Amino acid sequence: MPELRKDPIVGRWVIISTERGKRPSSFGDVSRRVAATMCPFCPGHESNTPPEILSYRDSATEPNQPGWHLRVIPNKYPALVIEGGLSREPEGIYDKMHGIGAHEVIIETDNHGHDIVDMDDRAVRDIFWAYKERMVDLERDHRFKYILVFKNHGEAAGASLEHAHSQLIATPIIPKRVAEEMEGARRYYSFKERCIFCDIIRQEIQEDVRVVADYDAFIAVQPFAPRFPFETWLIPKTHQSSYLELSDAEYIVLARAMKDTLLRLKIALNDPPFNYILHTRPVSNEPHEYYHWHFEIIPKLTKVAGFEWGSGFYINPTTPEAAAEFLKKIDPKKDITEDKSEAAG
Ligand SMILES: [Zn+2]
Ligand SMILES: [Zn+2]
Numbered sequence: 001m002p003e004l005r006k007d008p009i010v011g012r013w014v015i016i017s018t019e020r021g022k023r024p025s026s027f028g029d030v031s032r033r034v035a036a037t038m039c040p041f042c043p044g045h046e047s048n049t050p051p052e053i054l055s056y057r058d059s060a061t062e063p064n065q066p067g068w069h070l071r072v073i074p075n076k077y078p079a080l081v082i083e084g085g086l087s088r089e090p091e092g093i094y095d096k097m098h099g100i101g102a103h104e105v106i107i108e109t110d111n112h113g114h115d116i117v118d119m120d121d122r123a124v125r126d127i128f129w130a131y132k133e134r135m136v137d138l139e140r141d142h143r144f145k146y147i148l149v150f151k152n153h154g155e156a157a158g159a160s161l162e163h164a165h166s167q168l169i170a171t172p173i174i175p176k177r178v179a180e181e182m183e184g185a186r187r188y189y190s191f192k193e194r195c196i197f198c199d200i201i202r203q204e205i206q207e208d209v210r211v212v213a214d215y216d217a218f219i220a221v222q223p224f225a226p227r228f229p230f231e232t233w234l235i236p237k238t239h240q241s242s243y244l245e246l247s248d249a250e251y252i253v254l255a256r257a258m259k260d261t262l263l264r265l266k267i268a269l270n271d272p273p274f275n276y277i278l279h280t281r282p283v284s285n286e287p288h289e290y291y292h293w294h295f296e297i298i299p300k301l302t303k304v305a306g307f308e309w310g311s312g313f314y315i316n317p318t319t320p321e322a323a324a325e326f327l328k329k330i331d332p333k334k335d336i337t338e339d340k341s342e343a344a345g
């Protein structure tokens with residue numbers, strides 16, 4: 001059973017999960033670039049994964065059989081496990097609890113060679129819809145305080161398999177990063193009585209030097225103080241504290257915005273490894289005025305090294321203004337028609 005341990009000095013929880021050390025990809029002799037014939041996420045290999053939790057599939061097909069275009073499965077090598085109680089307890093001055101949580105994999109497509117940028121809008125929408133469906137379901141489990149959705153693309157960004165997928169981890173505590181962001185936003189609200197994210201959106205649109213693309217309902221911007229070159233945030237323009245406040249019709253709008261943003265990054269940076277993460281308000285938190293959900297997309301172009309680890313400072317060699325100008329000029333539609341015979345349907 002994995003264990004959660006709290007650092008008594010800075011209050012950061014770590015997950016001690018020895019099971020994950022055993023997964024094949026952590027050993028050097030297994031290539032991550034497995035062929036489709038070997039890939040456990042490809043159709044026909046459903047028996048190589050744990051049974052599916054959710055799938056979008058042709059109506060006449062059975063679960064855990066081919067015929068799907070999106071599948072959600074439990075992670076075979078979970079960082080946290082679903083069974084058991086939290087049993088939070090001290091150990092002298094220390095705090096620990098059982099590593100209870102959910103760790104799921106969203107297999108985004110049945111096509112081994114496709115990624116979000118290659119998929120049609122409705123298929124991309126289904127990915128975001130699946131996030132929502134899983135979050136709604138997991139929020140019913142009272143042990144969970146937060147659900148973090150993220151995507152690792154490329155080996156350098158932590159993807160252990162090439163086949164396009166994202167992941168979701170439900171945790172029994174609110175992650176420190178999220179708590180810090182929420183606390184900062186709450187403090188700003190306490191003296192301005194306005195949402196900091198809404199204020200950022202307003203100013204960025206007005207100044208128009210860090211905006212990458214304006215999608216009507218969403219905006220892609222470079223943050224004023226980015227940690228990494230080409231760090232890009234995708235934010236809904238109307239105030240919503242939770243991802244689950246999106247209306248049903250807005251998921252396709254989000255899909256188009258994310259696809260366009262990722263395509264710009266892909267063209268600009270020659271298909272870089274990247275992570276994206278979804279920051280939304282914690283489970284069973286009421287909708288509120290001060291926090292505003294968003295995606296953070298982080299291309300992996302630099303290494304986090306000693307100074308960053310030791311100080312919490314990040315050294316970023318690219319100004320967000322230059323990055324925004326560069327990304328803004330790219331025409332993603334041109335790339336699609338030139339390079340891809342867009343899959344019909
Ligand atoms: Zn595959
Ligand atoms: Zn807001």
Ligand SMILES: [Zn+2]
Pocket residue numbers: 181279294296
């Ligand atoms: Zn954030």
